[in-house]
Amino acid sequence: MAPVEIRGLSKRFGNVLAVNDLSFDIDAGRVTGFLGPNGAGKSTSLRALLGLVRPTSGTATFGGRRYEELQRPSTKVGAVLEDASFHPGRTGRNHLRVLAVTGRHPPERVDVVLDTVGLTAAADRRVKGYSMGMRQRLAIASALLGDPEVLILDEPTNGLDPPGIAWMRGMLREQASRGRAVLVSSHLLAEVAQSVDDVVVISGGQMRGHGTLEQVLGGDEGPATQVRSQDDQRLARALQAAGHDVTALAAGGGLIVPGVSPQDVGVIAHDAGIYLVALGQQSRSLEQAFFALTGGESIA
Amino acid sequence: MSALLQAELLKLRTTRTFVALVAAALALSLLVVVLVSILADEFNDNDVRNLFTADFTGLFIVLLGVIGMAGEWRHRTITSTVLAAPDRIRLLAAKMLSYAAAGALLSLIVTLTIMLVGTVILSLRDKETADLADLVDVLWRNLLVAALVGALGVGIGAVVRNQVAAIIGVLFAAFVLEPTLLGLAPDYGRFGPTQGAPSGIIQVAGFDGEDTENLLAPGVAVLVMLGWIGAFFAAAAARLRGGDLV
Ligand SMILES: Nc1ncnc2c1ncn2[C@@H]1O[C@H](COP(=O)(O)OP(=O)(O)OP(=O)(O)O)[C@@H](O)[C@H]1O
């Protein structure tokens, strides 16, 4: 059983079908990017996972239980939602102390997570005086308090500076390497591409792509090979004779062979006695992939 | 449940509003008791008993309950609160119970303080003082009222959700609506949740000399208060149970 299982999840707000029949799993030990343009339904999906929004239909379960059914949920699932809010008059430390009491975590955990997010020095200041990045760090500290098996983060880099973003990526990778399942949403593929293993792409509330980063970037047929040779026309004939589709690029730009690895293209060229000038794997660019999957609704 | 209660009490303690309102409750109660016990001349033992019902904890704990619960929406902390305790109905119950406990504890402190100060002043002036049985009688009534209105405040806050509207509503009911009703139509006024029924529990009429005949009997008044609390709990639970928290 996957740590998180989403089955047929839908949510309607009046006329808006914000989430439409989503089904996917999130695996332990991996960071899953949950991608989609603005208004795609990412936040609504994540809130439905957490039982904050009541799904119109479908379920989301953690180890087979809905969030509301979890015993001590903070030990199972940690969440950082969009625009994390705190009581402005309470200190960061007190906010965490309340959560530690609710979740029956030892008080020392408060100091540990404050240190993890680099907020120890500001811990005894009122949240009112925190910067956006500090609030975001406090939200992350809250999510880590119970050392949960699953981490769910909605656009967690909002408000973080570049070192903060780098720290965040490292933290997510480290959690995955400890066997945690991490789900992190973003409307920018490029932003998460460096730190995710799997991606789920949604747009208009519907799933548009799902798989490893390589699979999704490669499109349906997987990665393509780009090749240039001494004689592209002969090479094209040889490849076609071997049963592959070939697209010629404009004026000496070489050939694109979708769904075939560079090694296989090299072997065919060698057998046909054709010298290669250039040979390499062509991935769709992040933007191309994202555009194609989301129907070009928004620029990544 | 006990973890939730503890967490709510910790939340309550760690804001300045709490410190300010507790100080205000103590100061106001002391002010009234000190002034009356210094200035009053014709004093019988029933007056002394009534004097010690001047525990203003109830007013402040009902406001704290409203502020604490509606504040979850105002500060948009309701999502993180519900994430930590996903059973919304249990959460509501825990919040009501913790404010009831806080109300009783504060009332204990305030009532014991005013009893001590009032008794010292009156005995220095060689006036009548209340006997122990009377003091104990007033004490538990004050405690009970504070506990009940603490839970009531949480219920009101959870139903109304808008903090300012809820505070204004409670103040209006306590200082305009219910006193007016008690004066003009006591048959209805005595059932009110902020003045009518609490006065029935304490068995004291206002300082303007009305008698207690119009009030509900204490036992009935407690039941009426529980009815109000139950009604607000049910309405709040219905709103919470099905709703999206966004
Ligand atoms: N409480 C609500 N009431 C009505 N419509 C809503 C509500 N919340 C979300 N929506 C609608 O649902 C759709 C999805 O919104 P959602 O916030 O989930 O998108 P998102 O992918 O998180 O976008 P962003 O990248 O901007 O955060 C939008 O059309 C939005 O207007």
Ligand SMILES: [Mg+2]
């Ligand atoms: Mg969003």
